[in-house]
Amino acid sequence: MKAKGVRMYGAKDIRLEEFELPEIKEDEVLLKVMSDSICMSTWKEVKLGSGHIRVPDDIADHPVIIGHEFSGVIEQVGSKWADEYKEGERFVVLPGIPDQMGAPGYSYEHFGGAVTYCIVPNDVIEKGCLLHYDGDAFYEVSVSEPMYCIIGGYMANYHTKPETHEHFIGAKEGGNIAILGGCGPMGLGAISYALAMENKPKMVVVTEINDDRINRAREVISEEDAKARGVELHYVNTAKMDDEVKELMDLTGGEGYHDVFVYAPVKAIAETGNKILAFDGCMNLFAGPADSGFSADMNLYDCHYRNTKLLGSSGGIKADLLEALDLIAKKEVNPAVMITHVGGIDSIVDTTLRLPEIPGGKKLTYTQFEMPLTAIDDFRKLGETDPLFAKLADACDKNQGLWNKEAEEMLLDHFGV
Missing domain, CATH: 3.90.180.10 (Medium-chain alcohol dehydrogenases, catalytic domain)
Structure with a gap:
């Protein structure tokens, strides 16, 4: 045919x-x-x-x-x-x-x-x-396929349990999440999922350098919508910050972010994500770079003494797709x-x-x-x-x-x- x-x-x-x-x-x-x-x-x-x-x-x-x-x-x-x-x-x-x-x-x-x-x-x-x-x-x-990749990214993150050698999978419940470069299509999906997942965070901070993109994101997922779901949501334009690391940290009271997702393959963004990690924080380079030599300066001292973790994720597994379809069917995302x-x-x-x-x-x-x-x-x-x-x-x-x-x-x- x-x-x-x-x-x-x-x-x-x-x-x-x-x-x-x-x-x-x-x-x-x-x-x-x-x-x-x-x-x-x-x-x-x-x-x-x-x-x-x-x-x-x-x-x-x-x-x-x-x-x-x-x-x-x-x-x-x-x-x-x-x-x-x-x-x-x-x-x-x-x-x-x-x-x-x-x-x-x-x-x-x-x-x-x-x-x-x-x-x-x-x-x-x-x-x-x-x-x-x-x-x-x-x-x-x-668009369930992008959602399944997003869920796979969340599930790739992990944290440790004190006084054990065990890890727990996924974003930290009740923690702080940063979605950097997050007002694009995949970032919006990541925000939507953060508000719907079982182990919800306390706070989600979404960065962007373009007010139009921030305004569009706010129109479809507002701070009020997030508050109704028990999550504190902030959209911030880092291009307008004098010291973005300090100001992003200040939003958390100096604690930092337990889960950082880098949604734009930009060296400076990745380096900012590394600097704002909380103790036992996990940073996920979700955005796939086209440059096979893409690299950035990472603080390995913190990996050793503050238990920070760096990883990347691409795609997901069948369970992630099934979860995405279930959340879509229930109108939760x-x-x-x-x-x-x-x-x-x-x-x-x-x-x-x-x-x-x-x-x-x-x-x-x-x-x-x-x-x-x-x-x-x-x-x-x-x-x-x-x-x-x-x-x-x-x-x-x-x-x-x-x-x-x-x-x-x-x-x-x-x-x-």
């Missing part, structure tokens, strides 16, 4: 094209992809091409489908899996496949998200990476806080190549139709001449200016999907 999608042939060489998709084998499953959000990890992958650890060397001859934050419905089921999956049901793909480096969106010729249809190989299904989904919105699944732009399959190439240059948060694309990438903030203006955008603006205005199920259904209905 014919499929249409974005494939990578080399570094910075991605192409939207039609290609032949083979018939599925008895141990495979065919997916109809409906939505795929564009991850900064994909931009890094495209920048490096085969130089990326997950990308094969032969992509010039066997291009891979990009995109790994995708959602849709099961189109066809091979006989081996007929008792497990049904045509028409919705799915979730766990992108981090256990015990292997290869992943959808990086490594497979016929398995990825930026496409109309794709094939899930047998080994991926056998490893439990094709999950059932009972929800009713595609966008929630596409709203992954739409990350989404600022919506587009069609024809917007994926340009958006991916220019992702760091495009302001805002997550770029959500729908793969079954064509539509320019459009900022949600622009819907109302576009609606003056286009009734579709007027209706989309109304739907988003009813939901704190956020993307939502009503808007998604409106868009899919408009394009006859």
Whole structure:
């Protein structure tokens, strides 16, 4: 059958094209992809091409489908899996496949998200990476993948138990959390999770250097919202501080931060995070640097005498994805806080190549139709001449200016999907 999608042939060489998709084998499953959000990890992958650890060397001859934050419905089921999956049901793909480096969106010729249809190989299904989904919105699944990475980051952190050799996993309950460079899409997800997780912190401090980004973050997750959940939330613009380390420490009464998450791969930010750690604090370099030689000055004296810990995390495990889906279903986190732009399959190439240059948060694309990438903030203006955008603006205005199920259904209905 014919499929249409974005494939990578080399570094910075991605192409939207039609290609032949083979018939599925008895141990495979065919997916109809409906939505795929564009991850900064994909931009890094495209920048490096085969130089990326997950990308094969032969992509010039066997291009891979990009995109790994995708959602849709099961189109066809091979006989081996007929008792497990049904045509028409919705799915979730766990992108981090256990015990292997290869992943959808990086490594497979016929398995990825930026496409109309794709094939899930047998080994991926056998490893439990094709999950059932009972929800009713595609966008929630596409941005559940970022949420699962965020949860994985929280669960990577650890602390010690006094007078034992035991560690406990996760952020410190009742502690202080700093999310540095945290008003981007992933940072907003991290704030949302901090307010919803079981071992809630006492305080969350979110730093940024741009007032517009802070104001947007405050609109979707306010200090009042956090207070209602029992958490003290602060947004601070460190560009306006004379001594950011001192002023960040002062917010904690000099105690410091038990969990620091670095959400921008910037040397100065990482060094600030290291300096504001509390005793037994843990700093997680969550933002993945594109530079393989990325480094920063860290205080190893504190590692020895103040029990501070430094680590990094990427992705998560199946349990993290299941938790993300559960929190989304219960409306305890709203992954739409990350989404600022919506587009069609024809917007994926340009958006991916220019992702760091495009302001805002997550770029959500729908793969079954064509539509320019459009900022949600622009819907109302576009609606003056286009009734579709007027209706989309109304739907988003009813939901704190956020993307939502009503808007998604409106868009899919408009394009006859």
